[in-house]
Every structure is written in structure tokens, then in C-alpha cells.
Amino acid sequence: MEDIIIIGGGLMGSSVAWKLSDYGQKVLLLEQQGKNYKSGSSLGNTRIARSLGPKKDVFSYVHNQTVKEVGQLLHFLNGEKSSPKHKMEDIYTTSPVSYLFQKDDREEIAKFRFKKQRKFYRIASGDAAFRKFGMTIRDDQVLVREYKKYSGTMNPLALIDKLRLGIEKKGSQIKYKHKVVRLLKKENFYELEVLNTKTNKTETIQTKKVIIAAGAYTTAVLKDIAPYFRKLVTPKRVLASFLKIRDQRFKQLSEGEIKNIINGHPMFSQSGKMYFSMIDKIEKDGSMVFKIGGHLMRRNIIDLDRVWTFEPRKKEIKWAKKQFRKYLEMLEIHLEKKDIEYVGAYNCVYAVSKTKIPFVTNIMDQDGVLDKDMVVVSGMSGVGAKGCLGYGLLAADLLLGRGESSSIYRKAARAFGNPEVRLNTKRIRPKRLF
Ligand SMILES: Cc1cc2nc3c(=O)[nH]c(=O)nc-3n(C[C@H](O)[C@H](O)[C@H](O)COP(=O)(O)OP(=O)(O)OC[C@H]3O[C@@H](n4cnc5c(N)ncnc54)[C@H](O)[C@@H]3O)c2cc1C
Structure with missing residues (x-):
């Protein structure tokens, strides 16, 4: 019997697994993908990291907490070495x-x-x-x-790599290519049917506690145990487009213009479809690849596994190109349509919660009783990365019955523990859906 199993090894599952391991727990992390992370919400090398918010803003809190926790993780990984191998700059690129x-x-x-x-x-x-x-x-x-240290962009895959190192160094275990195909609640424990996708063999594992951090697959994992989650979290498809300024035109830009582009990224528009752009990569010759998207350009998904193989829609790429050119115009960089080069694009998935606020919450069991041995971390949509270790801390604490006394911690725990989940679950009455 395992003590704690974590289902899903993206940013959230890895963050919770690290935090629990850091607390001295031995956890088992199950990830359906291979070691090479290829298809989840955390795919890619850049996310906007930022902390603008009103007083006692919970989103700023989880970002700031993540910066702090990343520092602690790196400190642990570096050990006593005089020249540290792991640096904050591996994860964060500070920029306005x-x-x-x-x-x-x-x-x-x-x-x-x-x-x-x-x-x-x-x-x-x-x-x-x-x-x-x-x-x-x-x-x-x-x-x-x-203008804040470690506001700018962060690298999700670099962080996942370091979290995994930390998890294993603390003595916890990660199993790749292990897909949870069924999750059931027994008397005092949970039973998981796990498919090893390499050998195609299935095994049954029992555990005392479970964390669900399966991203867009959350509702699929919870289908037997808490089907009402279908109404609270919806998987969505979003397109990430990668664009460049054509080499010939880029070479014509002055130093001042290039500086303006760098200072103007990342950018996050708060209106319309909520355009965002960031510098994804700077090539050896100084040219840049930009990642472009629309925070609210979300589509529903019929087949979660296959959505990755779908060709990106031309209409969405066209939108990205247009918005990028418009934004550069605001920076007084005037380009013609042909100056914007398409580098690539892929469909990505994430889970959006009904309240649009992420969940770090227990579930209700079939009798409508709060199940304290299971915590769901989901509904992160396009805002989860920057706060991943903040959510990880809250989830680990919720599972272990720990907590901090600061008012912002308690506010965040309440906001993401979301009373609406409880309200909704009562209203939806889980039994009716079985
Ligand atoms: C295009 C895009 C842009 C974004 N931009 C930003 C941004 O600028 N700033 C920001 O803060 N956030 C951003 N985000 C959001 C952020 O990336 C996500 O919130 C975060 O990565 C979610 O992590 P996760 O662990 O919940 O999901 P995932 O990374 O998807 O992890 C879930 C994992 O569970 C595994 N899994 C699923 N089912 C099973 C199963 N049955 N058994 C075993 N394993 C399973 C999956 O393989 C996956 O690895 C963006 C997201 C996208 C898609």
C-alpha cells in the first residue's frame, strides 16, 4: 500500500510531489507520458511570470511563493557545492x-x-x-x-526537470508511461488500475491518499469517483503560435528599435481576446522567435488525445500574425505582412474551471461528504505556471492537514479551495449523476 500517489507529472503534479517529498513524505508520481514531456498544458519553454495585483492578491501570492520555493529547491539541488549548478536564471528571465x-x-x-x-x-x-x-x-x-526581479518569463519544462530531480533525490519515486485508467474509493483507501503503456500490462495499486493533477484529463480521471467535476472543469484547446520578423527586415532594425521590442515583451493585453506575446527564443544571430496567443481564444475538445495531431487552424494563425504586427506598430516598428514569418504552431490543452479560478480542493464523495484524503489541483487554464509551487504548497498542506497562519496564505487557501466547489457540489448532488 502506497502512502500518497500523485496522478499527473506536469507542473502541478511535480510541484505537489516535490513539496510533499520536501516535507519528508514518500510519494509515488504516475505520469502517462514518457520522461520526455510532449503533450500537456506545461509544454514549452516560456510562460509569462508576473505579479501585478491589488492588495493581498492571491495570484500575486502564488507567483511570489513560487519564486521563493524555486529558490529553496535549487538550494537543495545544489547542496554544498561551491559553484552552484542550478540557477534561478535557468527558470526565470527577468524583464519588464x-x-x-x-x-x-x-x-x-x-x-x-x-x-x-x-x-x-x-x-x-x-x-x-x-x-x-x-x-x-x-x-x-x-x-x-x-519591474520586479523574476517577473518576465519562466521556463516550465526546465522547472519540471529540476522538480523531478528534487523529488527523486528526496527518495520519492516517479513512474513514466504509467497511465491511471481507473480510480476507485474503497473503505479506507483508493484503488488504482494503472496501465504500463510500454509493456501494455495493467496492475492494481492501493494508496492511502491521492492527489489528482492530471491537467485537461482531470475529469477523465475523476469519472468514477467524482463525476460531478465534469460540470466544474472543462478541457479546452488553445493555439500557441511562433512567429519571427523576417531576417532581412530584422537586420534593418536599429539598436533602439530592438531594445524597444525587448522591453515591450512579455506583453499581456487585458481586453478583447487578451492577446499575449513573449520572446520564446533568441537565436545566435540575435533574431527572435516570439510566442503569440489569445488568452481567451479557447475551443472545446472532442478527443483529448488526438487534438495534438490536428493541424493548427489557419484562421487562428492569421489572427496571431495580425495582432503581433499591430503590437509591433504600437512599439513603432512598422512591418509589412510579408515581414512576419511563420515559424510554427501547435494546439495545446488546458483545464478551465467554471469559476475561472484554479482549484486546490478536496472532493465530495458519493454521500456528499468531504473526502480529505484526496486533493484535486486543476482548472489552471492559462494562468497556472507562474504560481505552480504556490498551488503545490497549498495542495500538500491540504492533504497533510497543515497550514500557515499568515492572512494571505489563508486567503489563498480559501480562494482556491473555493467554497463554490462545495456550494456547487451540494447543488449538483453527486448522487444524481452516478
Ligand atoms: C498555450 C498556453 C500558454 C500559457 N501561458 C501561461 C502564462 O503565460 N503564464 C502562466 O502562468 N501560465 C500559462 N499557461 C498555463 C500553464 O502552463 C498551465 O496552467 C500549467 O502548465 C498546468 O499544469 P498542469 O500540471 O495542471 O497540467 P499538465 O502539464 O497538462 O499536467 C498534467 C499531466 O497529467 C498527465 N496525465 C493525465 N492523465 C493521466 C493519467 N490518467 N495517468 C497518468 N498521468 C496522466 C498528463 O500527461 C500531464 O503530464 C499557459 C498554458 C498554455 C496551454
């Missing part, structure tokens, strides 16, 4: 983060208390945006720039 708001959002913006945080944020509208940031914005827009 730009947010574009509509002036109508004034009330929202006021909550950020810029005056009290002048060290970290600068704000401008109208001509001041050009003077301060070299950006031309519309009269109805406001630009905010964040």
Missing part, C-alpha cells in the same frame, strides 16, 4: 512585463495601488506612454509596466 488596459477599467487599475508600489510599477496613458515606454497607445488605453 507590459499590461494594456482600457481606461474604462479605471476602478480595477486603482486597486493596484501604484503610488505605494512605485518601485515595481510604472503607468502611463496618452503621450506619456511614448515618453515613458516608447509605445503609442490609443487614447482609451492605459499601459502598466511591472
Whole structure:
């Protein structure tokens, strides 16, 4: 009998597994993919890391907590070595983060208390945006720039690699190519049917406690034990596009223009389809590959496994190109359509919660009783990466019955432990769905 099994080894499962191992627990992490992470929400080398938020903002908290926890993980991995092998820079690229708001959002913006945080944020509208940031914005827009150490971008796959090293170094175990095909609750334990996709053999494993961190597959894993989750979390497809400025045109850019592009990324628009762009890679010759997407450009998925093989839709790539060119125009870099080169694109998946807020929560069992031996970490949508170790901490604590006394910790635990889940589950009445 295992003590704790974690289902899913993306950013969330790896974060919880590390945190539990760090607490001295021996866990077993089951991941359906091979060691080479190829197809989950955490795929890729860049995510925006940022912490803009109002006072006691839970999303800022999980980001800040993640930075802290990454530091502790690296400290553990480096041990006593005089020249540390693992560095914060392997995970984080610090750079200004730009947010574009509509002036109508004034009330929202006021909550950020810029005056009290002048060290970290600068704000401008109208001509001041050009003077301060070299950006031309519309009269109805406001630009905010964040300057914080480790705000900028983070590398999810590099972090997963280090988390895995930490998990194993602490004596916990990871099994790749192990897919949980059935999860059942028995009297005082859980029973998992696990398919080894390499040998095609199935085994039954028992465990006292379970963490579900299966990303877009959460509802599939919970189908027998908590089918009501179908109503709370939905898998979605999003497109990540990769674009370049054509070499010939890139070479014509001045140093000042290149600096403006670098300072202008990552960028996250807070209106419309919520365009975002970031520098994914800088080539040896200095040219850049940009990752582009629309935070709200989500589509439903019929077949989760096959969605990866679908050709990216031309319409979505066209949208990405158009928005990228428009954004560069705001940075006073004027390009023709032919100057934008398509590097590639892939369909990606993630889970969106009904409340749009991630879950770190227990489930309700069939009798509507809170099951404290199971924690679900899901519904991370396009905001999970930057806070992964914050969610990991909350999930590990929830499973072990631990907690911190600070008010922001308790606020985050409440927000992600989401009373609505409980409310909804009562309303949905799990039994009715069985
Ligand atoms: C295009 C895109 C852009 C994003 N941009 C940002 C951003 O800028 N900033 C930010 O903070 N966040 C961003 N995110 C969100 C962030 O990447 C995700 O929230 C995060 O990666 C989710 O991690 P996860 O562990 O929940 O999911 P996953 O990484 O999908 O992990 C789930 C794992 O469970 C495994 N699994 C599933 N079912 C089973 C099973 N039955 N048995 C065993 N294993 C199983 C899967 O193989 C997978 O590895 C973005 C996401 C996408 C897709």
C-alpha cells in the first residue's frame, strides 16, 4: 500500500510531489507520458511570470511563493557545492512585463495601488506612454509596466526537470508511461488500475491518499469517483503560435528599435481576446522567435488525445500574425505582412474551471461528504505556471492537514479551495449523476 500517489507529472503534479517529498513524505508520481514531456498544458519553454495585483492578491501570492520555493529547491539541488549548478536564471528571465488596459477599467487599475508600489510599477496613458515606454497607445488605453526581479518569463519544462530531480533525490519515486485508467474509493483507501503503456500490462495499486493533477484529463480521471467535476472543469484547446520578423527586415532594425521590442515583451493585453506575446527564443544571430496567443481564444475538445495531431487552424494563425504586427506598430516598428514569418504552431490543452479560478480542493464523495484524503489541483487554464509551487504548497498542506497562519496564505487557501466547489457540489448532488 502506497502512502500518497500523485496522478499527473506536469507542473502541478511535480510541484505537489516535490513539496510533499520536501516535507519528508514518500510519494509515488504516475505520469502517462514518457520522461520526455510532449503533450500537456506545461509544454514549452516560456510562460509569462508576473505579479501585478491589488492588495493581498492571491495570484500575486502564488507567483511570489513560487519564486521563493524555486529558490529553496535549487538550494537543495545544489547542496554544498561551491559553484552552484542550478540557477534561478535557468527558470526565470527577468524583464519588464507590459499590461494594456482600457481606461474604462479605471476602478480595477486603482486597486493596484501604484503610488505605494512605485518601485515595481510604472503607468502611463496618452503621450506619456511614448515618453515613458516608447509605445503609442490609443487614447482609451492605459499601459502598466511591472519591474520586479523574476517577473518576465519562466521556463516550465526546465522547472519540471529540476522538480523531478528534487523529488527523486528526496527518495520519492516517479513512474513514466504509467497511465491511471481507473480510480476507485474503497473503505479506507483508493484503488488504482494503472496501465504500463510500454509493456501494455495493467496492475492494481492501493494508496492511502491521492492527489489528482492530471491537467485537461482531470475529469477523465475523476469519472468514477467524482463525476460531478465534469460540470466544474472543462478541457479546452488553445493555439500557441511562433512567429519571427523576417531576417532581412530584422537586420534593418536599429539598436533602439530592438531594445524597444525587448522591453515591450512579455506583453499581456487585458481586453478583447487578451492577446499575449513573449520572446520564446533568441537565436545566435540575435533574431527572435516570439510566442503569440489569445488568452481567451479557447475551443472545446472532442478527443483529448488526438487534438495534438490536428493541424493548427489557419484562421487562428492569421489572427496571431495580425495582432503581433499591430503590437509591433504600437512599439513603432512598422512591418509589412510579408515581414512576419511563420515559424510554427501547435494546439495545446488546458483545464478551465467554471469559476475561472484554479482549484486546490478536496472532493465530495458519493454521500456528499468531504473526502480529505484526496486533493484535486486543476482548472489552471492559462494562468497556472507562474504560481505552480504556490498551488503545490497549498495542495500538500491540504492533504497533510497543515497550514500557515499568515492572512494571505489563508486567503489563498480559501480562494482556491473555493467554497463554490462545495456550494456547487451540494447543488449538483453527486448522487444524481452516478
Ligand atoms: C498555450 C498556453 C500558454 C500559457 N501561458 C501561461 C502564462 O503565460 N503564464 C502562466 O502562468 N501560465 C500559462 N499557461 C498555463 C500553464 O502552463 C498551465 O496552467 C500549467 O502548465 C498546468 O499544469 P498542469 O500540471 O495542471 O497540467 P499538465 O502539464 O497538462 O499536467 C498534467 C499531466 O497529467 C498527465 N496525465 C493525465 N492523465 C493521466 C493519467 N490518467 N495517468 C497518468 N498521468 C496522466 C498528463 O500527461 C500531464 O503530464 C499557459 C498554458 C498554455 C496551454
